Amino acid sequence: MAPKNRLFLGSFVHSKALDELEYLHNAVVCVDTSGTIVAVERECDEARAKEILFPRLGWDMDDVEVVTAQKGQFFFPGFIDTHLHAPQYPNVGIFGNSTLLDWLNTYTFPIEASLSDPARARQVYTRVIRKTLSHGTTCAAYYATIDVPSTNLLADLCLAAGQRALVGRVCMDQFSPDYYRDSSPESALAATCESIAHIRRADPSMSLVRPIITPRFAPSCSVPLMRQLGQLAAETQLPIQTHISENGAEIATVKKLFPPSATSAQDDSYAAVYDAMGLLTERTILAHAVHLTEAEAELVAARNAKVSHCPCSNTALTSGAARMRWLLDKGIVCGLGTDMSGGYSPSILAAARHAVLVSRHRAMGRPGAEGEREKLSVEEVLFLATRGGAQVVGLEGKVGGFEVGMEWDAQLVGLGMVDEEGNAEEDGGDVDVFGWQGWEDMIPKWVYNGDDRNTKKVWVKGRLVHERK
Numbered sequence: 207m208a209p210k211n212r213l214f215l216g217s218f219v220h221s222k223a224l225d226e227l228e229y230l231h232n233a234v235v236c237v238d239t240s241g242t243i244v245a246v247e248r249e250c251d252e253a254r255a256k257e258i259l260f261p262r263l264g265w266d267m268d269d270v271e272v273v274t275a276q277k278g279q280f281f282f283p284g285f286i287d288t289h290l291h292a293p294q295y296p297n298v299g300i301f302g303n304s305t306l307l308d309w310l311n312t313y314t315f316p317i318e319a320s321l322s323d324p325a326r327a328r329q330v331y332t333r334v335i336r337k338t339l340s341h342g343t344t345c346a347a348y349y350a351t352i353d354v355p356s357t358n359l360l361a362d363l364c365l366a367a368g369q370r371a372l373v374g375r376v377c378m379d380q381f382s383p384d385y386y387r388d389s390s391p392e393s394a395l396a397a398t399c400e401s402i403a404h405i406r407r408a409d410p411s412m413s414l415v416r417p418i419i420t421p422r423f424a425p426s427c428s429v430p431l432m433r434q435l436g437q438l439a440a441e442t443q444l445p446i447q448t449h450i451s452e453n454g455a456e457i458a459t460v461k462k463l464f465p466p467s468a469t470s471a472q473d474d475s476y477a478a479v480y481d482a483m484g485l486l487t488e489r490t491i492l493a494h495a496v497h498l499t500e501a502e503a504e505l506v507a508a509r510n511a512k513v514s515h516c517p518c519s520n521t522a523l524t525s526g527a528a529r530m531r532w533l534l535d536k537g538i539v540c541g542l543g544t545d546m547s548g549g550y551s552p553s554i555l556a557a558a559r560h561a562v563l564v565s566r567h568r569a570m571g572r573p574g575a576e577g578e579r580e581k582l583s584v585e586e587v588l589f590l591a592t593r594g595g596a597q598v599v600g601l602e603g604k605v606g607g608f609e610v611g612m613e614w615d616a617q618l619v620g621l622g623m624v625d626e627e628g629n630a631e632e633d634g635g636d637v638d639v640f641g642w643q644g645w646e647d648m649i650p651k652w653v654y655n656g657d658d659r660n661t662k663k664v665w666v667k668g669r670l671v672h673e674r675k
């Protein structure tokens with residue numbers, strides 16, 4: 207069915223600034239057939255929209271779909287997951303007592319290698335896309351595997367399901383098991399280019415799906431491979447994603463594998479290695495960044511590289527508590543990542559909640575103003591989940607908020623309104639809202655207790671991509 211012009215009515219909530227949400231009540235948002243927001247009006251209803259807005263937009267009165275947020279419901283920008291591994295999805299929740307390097311060898315490389323089976327890849331990728339959409343993730347920066355056909359399949363499936371995505375074929379030519387590694391820097395580069403070409407053919411305008419250059423992390427990439435990927439990024443202006451400073455043993459490995467004599471880097475720090483390889487750019491997404499030094503954070507800030515904060519993963523793998531306030535104070539653009547399956551949850555709402563809690567752990571033991579400063583607020587983590595994420599993946603101005611000219615990537619959130627007899631909607635999940643509670647109460651209640659039961663509908667670029675039945 208051809209898309210119609212759409213009129214969304216009700217309450218809209220989005221981030222205005224890092225620490226400020228904006229509430230638009232009794233508002234309307236008009237979305238045209240291309241999925242672009244063409245009008246936003248406060249204190250407006252359907253009749254007034256028809257009278258004032260439709261003529262201005264040249265819309266046919268009788269050919270507009272109307273979507274109304276009911277009592278207890280609101281429209282919120284779609285979440286952006288700035289870091290996750292699609293092939294690891296079957297392993298969510300499975301990590302035992304491992305830490306990063308043994309977790310990679312025990313759990314992660316085997317599951318990733320197994321996805322060279324196309325039937326399994328289709329099954330897993332279909333599921334992870336559906337699952338993340340059902341949690342309101344309208345855009346995801348995916349790592350796939352080293353296998354080109356299944357990486358390409360992931361991009362095709364995102365496109366078919368309507369999920370906005372960056373899809374990266376993983377590069378790793380050392381420090382990896384024989385059964386799962388690139389045989390040379392040249393073959394890794396060729397495979398990467400093959401996948402990029404496929405994704406460009408699949409979505410030539412990159413309106414939904416785009417390729418991303420993906421050196422797994424420094425330890426698993428040789429100097430020649432990293433250099434070639436840096437060059438490719440400079441030539442193509444494509445984004446880059448990788449991991450940085452997640453875990454102590456990983457950082458020690460980087461120091462051992464990449465002395466400045468091998469890289470011509472200014473020192474043996476993790477960030478300096480990426481910088482010397484041309485991989486630390488304004489289009490680079492660095493996952494974790496838990497243990498950056500002062501000098502490294504300054505370098506990341508100077509290069510305007512972005513950080514994906516993955517609090518569920520950093521806690522699960524006992525990697526550490528990232529210093530988010532410190533990074534934000536340096537002006538480093540940050541978003542949130544589930545990092546499945548280092549992270550155990552497919553939900554960016556869960557990542558937001560966990561980001562708050564991790565920041566509170568950082569505050570413990572730091573009395574007074576210093577501790578208070580560590581704490582992230584509900585408003586701040588919702589910014590990271592939407593506008594911050596959009597900046598991280600290079601889509602600021604296009605998604606992450608409700609302004610004219612932006613695309614309609616949104617979720618309809620519904621909370622459980624409790625009636626006078628104490629009943630609430632059956633599928634309302636854990637968020638019970640009482641009539642006397644206002645929006646300033648409802649939003650934190652959603653962040654702390656919400657889940658996919660509250661994600662009623664999800665749109666990407668105007669297309670309905672998930673509806674909770």
Ligand SMILES: Nc1nc2[nH]cnc2c(=O)[nH]1
Pocket residue numbers: 291306310314422423449452519545548
């Ligand atoms: N969390 C996480 N860290 C990594 N470092 C290198 N590979 C990975 C991975 O798959 N997950």
Ligand SMILES: [Zn+2]
Pocket residue numbers: 289290291449493545548
């Ligand atoms: Zn990761």
